[in-house]
Amino acid sequence: xxxxxxxxxxxxxxxxxxxxxxxxxxxxxxxxxxxxxxxxxxxxxxxxxxxxxxxxxxxxxxxxxxxxxxxxxxxxxxxxxxxxxxxxxxxxxxxxxxxxxxxxxxxxxxxxxxxxxxxxxxxxxxxxxxxxxxxxxxxxxxxxxxxxxxxxxxxxxxxxxxxxxxxxxxxxxxxxxxxxxxxxxxxxxxxxxxxxxxxxxxxxxxxxxxxxxxxxxxxxxxxxxxxxxxxxxxxxxxxxxxxxxxxxxxxxxxxxxxxxxxxxxxxxxxxxxxxxxxxxxxxxxxxxxxxxxxxxxxxxxxxxxxxxxxxxxxxxxxxxxxxxxxxxxxxxxxxxxxxxxxxxxxxxxxxxxxxxxxxxxxxxxxxxxxxxxx
Numbered sequence: 001x002x003x004x005x006x007x008x009x010x011x012x013x014x015x016x017x018x019x020x021x022x023x024x025x026x027x028x029x030x031x032x033x034x035x036x037x038x039x040x041x042x043x044x045x046x047x048x049x050x051x052x053x054x055x056x057x058x059x060x061x062x063x064x065x066x067x068x069x070x071x072x073x074x075x076x077x078x079x080x081x082x083x084x085x086x087x088x089x090x091x092x093x094x095x096x097x098x099x100x101x102x103x104x105x106x107x108x109x110x111x112x113x114x115x116x117x118x119x120x121x122x123x124x125x126x127x128x129x130x131x132x133x134x135x136x137x138x139x140x141x142x143x144x145x146x147x148x149x150x151x152x153x154x155x156x157x158x159x160x161x162x163x164x165x166x167x168x169x170x171x172x173x174x175x176x177x178x179x180x181x182x183x184x185x186x187x188x189x190x191x192x193x194x195x196x197x198x199x200x201x202x203x204x205x206x207x208x209x210x211x212x213x214x215x216x217x218x219x220x221x222x223x224x225x226x227x228x229x230x231x232x233x234x235x236x237x238x239x240x241x242x243x244x245x246x247x248x249x250x251x252x253x254x255x256x257x258x259x260x261x262x263x264x265x266x267x268x269x270x271x272x273x274x275x276x277x278x279x280x281x282x283x284x285x286x287x288x289x290x291x292x293x294x295x296x297x298x299x300x301x302x303x304x305x306x307x308x309x310x311x312x313x314x315x316x317x318x319x320x321x322x323x324x325x326x327x328x329x330x331x332x333x334x335x336x337x338x339x340x341x342x343x344x345x346x347x348x349x350x351x352x353x354x355x356x357x358x359x360x361x362x363x364x365x366x367x368x369x370x371x372x373x374x
Contacts, residue, residue, distance in 0.1 A: 025199040025206065026078045026119035027070065027192050028108065028145070030101035030126075032061035032086040032094055040104055042112040043079045046071035046193070061086040062124045068181055069124075069189025072217030075197035080108045080116060098126045102139045118206075118277050120195060121147045122188040128152050130165055140170040144276045146195075146269065148188040151175040151243075154223070156234050163241050169261035169272045174244045178252070179220035187246065190215050194254060207274040207316045209350035211244070211257040218252035227255065242267065257350075274316065274347050282307070282343070297324070297339060304343060320345040 036056035043049040049067040058064060063083055070079070082104050084097035102123065109115045121140055126132045127149040136147035147170060153159045159175045166173065174187035194213055199205040227235035227247040235247050235255055244256030257269045266272050282304060289300050301322055308320040321344040328340040 024077055025196040026080060026114050026116050027196055028105045028116045028119060028121040029063075029066050029079060029081045029189075030098045030105065030121075030123045031063040031066050031081065031083055032097065032126075033058045033063040033083050034060040034086045034088075036063075036083065038083050038085055040080065040082050040107065040111050042114055043067075043081065045076045046079065049079060049081065060088070062126070065183055065185050066122065066124045066189045068183055069185040069217075070193035070196070072180055073190070073193030073197045074216060075193050075200065077196045077200060078114045080105065080112050080114050095126060095129055095132060098123050098132055099135050102132075102135050105139055106142065117144050118273070118280055119143075119145050120192045121145045122192050123149075124186050124188050125150060127188060128162075128186075130162070133166070133171070137166065137168045137171050141168070144170075144280065146170060146172055146273060148172045148174055148191050148195075150186040150188050152177060152186075156238065159238060159243055160241050163243050163260060166260040167262050169259045169263075169266040169269075171259060172244055172257070172269055173242060173260065175238070176225070176245050177222040178215070178218045178246055179222075180215075180217040184222065187244070190218065190246065191244065191254060204311075204314055204316050206277050207270060207347065209257045209268075209270040209352075211254050213254050214251045215246045215254055218246055221246065221248075221252075268349070268352075270350055271347050278311075278345070294334070294337070294339065297341075301341065304341070308343070308345065315348050318346045318348055 035058045036052065043052065046067045050064070050071060053064050053067065063081070082101035084094070084101055087093040087097070105116060105121065121136060121143070123132055123136060127136060127147075128151050133149045136149060139145070140147040149171060151159050151162045151174065153162060153175065163173050172191070174191055176187050177184050178187070178190060180190065194215055195210050198208060198210055198213060202208060225235050225238065225245055225247055226233045227249055235245065238245060239256040239258065242256070242258040242260045244254065244258070246252050247255045249255070258267050259269050259272060261267050285303060286300050289296050301324070304322050308317065308322065311317045312320065323342055325340060325342045328342070333339065
């Protein structure tokens with residue numbers, strides 16, 4: 001029965017909920033080592049991982065070069081590492097082990113407490129194997145990650161042939177081995193550390209293009225890739241085929257930040273990463289509305305609008321529109337409790353090509369004559 005006596009009160013909410021995006025980018029590493037534990041483990045940063053290498057007397061395998069390449073970029077981000085024992089007698093076993101390790105990354109959150117969604121995945125050296133790179137594509141698609149691969153082909157034709165096997169918006173194909181900190185470090189850990197650094201240390205860094213950034217610690221390369229401004233060269237041809245590298249151009253800089261996706265819209269890796277971050281944040285922030293009354297959808301929409309206004313104010317997006325499309329939200333879907341919120345958005349593009357024309361003109365010749373004549 002109702003209790004009708006006394007003074008009763010309650011409270012509710014009529015306000016837009018804040019939508020936030022973490023600026024930290026976790027890195028998943030699948031590697032080998034000659035000593036220490038095997039399986040999944042986590043490190044708070046690369047330096048902690050390098051201390052583990054020292055403590056366990058690890059002298060061979062890919063764990064140390066992976067951690068060194070990331071540490072050189074000065075980034076402080078969480079790492080999920082799967083380590084398998086280096087098999088020097090039967091190298092093919094290492095491929096099998098890293099393939100199994102990639103599968104284990106799906107268990108990262110429950111095992112280590114680190115969710116790799118919207119993070120980075122690298123398999124230093126072994127990702128130059130086509131089977132491993134293809135598996136990375138599958139895992140990264142499932143986790144909404146960016147996989148960074150390696151390639152050690154001796155010439156441009158070999159690099160291009162490797163890249164021709166892919167058509168994915170979840171892979172950044174890289175090439176080269178670079179001299180850094182007295183070691184020979186492949187592209188993938190250097191680029192992963194650089195991306196994670198700028199994601200977290202630049203305002204809305206996860207929405208930026210990370211090409212043309214200094215790769216810290218790099219002092220040389222095993223194979224020089226010709227790079228020339230304003231004319232045909234190997235670096236530009238490789239980038240045309242969605243291959244990234246580090247070139248010497250006012251320091252050693254990254255060059256290329258494109259995917260191999262067949263759709264030109266998603267060949268911009270910064271756009272892919274931006275849209276996934278936005279979608280993940282909106283989905284997470286809207287969970288409160290699940291199974292609530294339908295009139296609460298107005299606050300879901302208002303939350304998204306406020307979020308997009310913030311992004312527009314920070315030049316992450318150019319413009320947007322948020323609405324419940326009448327063509328999708330029919331009488332039947334409303335009855336069934338199914339609703340469709342459409343968010344139209346255009347991200348801020350990055351400058352991938354700037355054409356500067358220097359034209360001779362005699363327009364000011366008369367000015368000179370007048371000056372000479374006083």
